[in-house]
Amino acid sequence: MSLSTLKDRVRAATTEQPAADATVQDLAEDVKGPVPAQLHTSAQAEGDDVADQALAWLEQYGNDFTRALPSHIDVKVFLSAVRAALPGLVHCTPASLRQALLTCARFGLIPDGRHAVIKREGKTAVFVPMAQGYVELMYRSGRVGSVHVGMVHENDEWSFEPSAPAPLDFTHKPRVDLPKKERGAPILAYAFCWMASGARSQVIVLSREDAEEIRDEYSAAYRRAVESGKADSFWHTDFNAMWKKSALRRLHKVVPMSAELVALLKADEAGDAGEVQIIHAPAEETHLQDDADEAHERAEESQSPQETRNRPLPRKRSQPRRTTRKGRKGARR
Structure with a gap:
């Protein structure tokens, strides 16, 4: 066969x-x-x-x-x-x-x-x-023009104002003129995309505390490493890389997704949980495209102009009150 x-x-x-x-x-x-x-x-x-x-x-x-x-x-x-x-x-x-x-x-x-x-x-x-693998598959979707992933250090210049219009809502100027020690420790990881259409996605910003909560709640590999006493998970050996990767993974809620990228997320989660990964390989499972389409719709909504997103929902116009025959007789009386 x-x-x-x-x-x-x-x-x-x-x-x-x-x-x-x-x-x-x-x-x-x-x-x-x-x-x-x-x-x-x-x-x-x-x-x-x-x-x-x-x-x-x-x-x-x-x-x-x-x-x-x-x-x-x-x-x-x-x-x-x-x-x-x-x-x-x-x-x-x-x-x-x-x-x-x-x-x-x-x-x-x-x-x-x-x-x-x-x-x-x-x-x-x-x-x-790894993080670069996620970036690679985002580019292959054809919908993403550029992907930006970085870390803000203590002495960098940056601002984050979610209510401001893009791209003024987030700015980061790394102090590359300073020695690494003088830039200070990382305080934030961030990720965002510019779409092929010219729109920009929401900026995902994660503090160290956010990353630790993600690690503690979702990483079975980290828990196994702690329980075994080996401390050999990637969260132990390269925390900053996993911090940035977590920011990238959260982009799937706000950027257009391909079925292949959805499958990569599932394979990553399966491996972390100690499950078989091949069942999540792309191209054989049609429901992955449905998941990707849903993610794309969410992304389109998040990329709409700020004034459109903040516009109140249209209110249903009230209809003239109809008077019953009995009501009209009562009125004449």
């Missing part, structure tokens, strides 16, 4: 796990035959035997990665980034690593630490889109 969709291919691949406790390192040691030179050049140069063998094993599924990746991303570039991450992933199960990498490929993101990361949690590999 031919496997026509990415979901079918991944399910087939992930059912081939040789043993419950097997890892990529175990499977890599069994790789036989020559390694394709065109895909393995960077790995050979590195000289890490375990990672090299693991990459050789992954290259057996090169056709699956080629089909999953969009046409503008070369499989050699993708696998080169994978090779750099493999030393930290060789203790993952083969099924979870293939699943995480195929999901990453399907979204057209490179696991380079900027666009996406493949993270190990126990023996499970998890696909984690």
Whole structure:
């Protein structure tokens, strides 16, 4: 039976796990035959035997990665980034690593630490889109002209007045002339978009307290890291990156959304919760487009002129009071 969709291919691949406790390192040691030179050049140069063998094993599924990746991303570039991450992933199960990498490929993101990361949690590999990955998919929607994400430091010049018309409602002048230490600690993360139509989205502004509340309420990965005592979640290791990413994620309520971006949000949430991510891959689920359309309608409302949004609702005109026959007789009396 031919496997026509990415979901079918991944399910087939992930059912081939040789043993419950097997890892990529175990499977890599069994790789036989020559390694394709065109895909393995960077790995050979590195000289890490375990990672090299693991990459050789992954290259057996090169056709699956080629089909999953969009046409503008070369499989050699993708696998080169994978090779750099493999030393930290060789203790993952083969099924979870293939699943995480195929999901990453399907979204057209490179696991380079900027666009996406493949993270190990126990023996499970998890696909984690980073802030630049969200930005990349926003641009691909064709509705977003530019995306701005930043952090306000203590000694920067800035103002935030939500009731003022755009773009006067938010301004930020970073003190790049000062040494980093003199700029002070970050106090706000923000994100906004300029649309292809020329309109500007609402500005999302998050304080550190806001970010901590988001972390505590929504991040299962953070709670697991705290409970285990390992403190190895991204909220522990790179709080500022997660702070900015949280601002970007909140943009989905106020900017036009593509089905692919909706799917990325769902995959990100699934990975954080420890759930299977491939079921959220885009293109196979029609309800994602419905979610995207609803988000687009909300975005259009948020981008309408301020005076239109503040205009009171039209009031229904009162109709002349009709007098009954009995009323008219009573009146004559």
